[in-house]
Amino acid sequence: MILDAHGHLGPWPDFLIPDGSADGMIGLMDRLGIDAMGISHLLAVGPAAEEGNRLAFAAAERYPGRFGVWQVYNPHQRNRLTEQGVWGVKLHPDVHQCALDDRRYDPVWELGLPVLAHGQTDSPWSDPERFVTVARRHPHVPLLLGHTGLWPYGFARAAELVRDHPNLYLEICGSKMTGRWIARLAGLAGADRVVYGSDACFLDLRMGFGRVALAPLDPADRALVQGGNLARILGGDLS
Template identity: 75%
Template sequence: MILDAHGHVGTWPDFLIPHPAAEHLVAAMDRIGVTATGISHLLAVGPDAVRGNAMALEIAERFPGRFGVWQVFNPHHRTPLAREGVRGVWGVKLHPDVHQCRLDDPLYEPVWRSGLPVLAHGQTDSPWSDPAQFVTVAARHPHVPLLMGHTGLWPYGFGRAARLVADHPNVFLETCGSKMTGRWIARLAALAGAERVLFGSDACFLDLRTGYGRVALAPLDDADRALIQGGNLARLLGRALPDISDVTDLPGSPEKGNPA
């Protein structure tokens, strides 16, 4: 099972996205053998979280078992969130840098109280989302699974991010980003434990094939690779994955001869 923890659909004003539609992402997933991708709609990350979240849930409904939804929470608008058990919902997406609200700000308290897993943009040296803020939140809310998107984004911060969260088992390091490499994924597994690292692609911003290729070719043993490419996220999400077992016979799956 290959699960992509970090994906998107939609467009963004200052970033070229040639294929923003869910249909294109599903086609790429099929070709590689990705079972499901967690998405947040870029309209929700940007100006309209309520409408964008509704559009993401509609996409998950159209493609059963292929998408989980990270509902975007805008702290300035106090976006309403669907609770655990709503079909298609994986958790909550926070983007402190877009919303210019520090991850450890009290405005996010409704998110932590929800108990849902949280995927948050993490960016080393950002005043809004530096990995040190993940440590603060993890200590306050040790029972909330917290995914550090991009593992701090910049290569000079990858190792620091892993060391900062080493004593906080509810924080997971998510690997997407154009600066990530297969060797760094293996280093993160060595620093934090393979059970704390999650594959993410950042599609449709970035190419899903490139993102997964880093994990597929990383210098990892088979057991650690299986954890990173899907096992860890499946365990973390648990009951939020009721449709995954129904997604069989994918055109790009290993059973069809794909070397991944």
């Protein structure tokens, strides 16, 4: 099973997205053989968390089993969260300008659901070190470090930080990621700690999947990265 941990639907004001529709995404997923994708709606990441989350749930309902919802939590809006019918929670500390280890995110950690958060090396909001702080406070919460810190100069450091915290995972989407880096990260942190994501519709799904499909990994490690690890994190519940 191939599972994409990091996807989006909708538009973004300063980024060209040729097709942010659910129909378009499903068409690409079918062409590539991707079974399911975790989505957050960009309206939710941006100005309207509750409405954007509603749109994400509507897309998941329209395509049962193909979209898992990462419900967005905005710490300034304090929007409602649910434990039902979701893959987990999506956080974007940089857009919301609220550091990942800020106590305003406590309602998220209290749910105990998996969390996918934007990570960016040297960001005051989402540097990988902040993921370590949260992982220590909440060892029961599976936490995906989005983009593996985003910048290549920080990839190895992110892998080293993750390695000692079993609830931390490297999510590998980003325009700077390469197949060789994916294999290197699997070697540094363990293949069981690396999770495939594409960042579609921000980035082209075909390129994102191509990086992991063609990465120099052995078949067992590729199976873990492409879906096995995320299935384990989600407890086998992909609804």
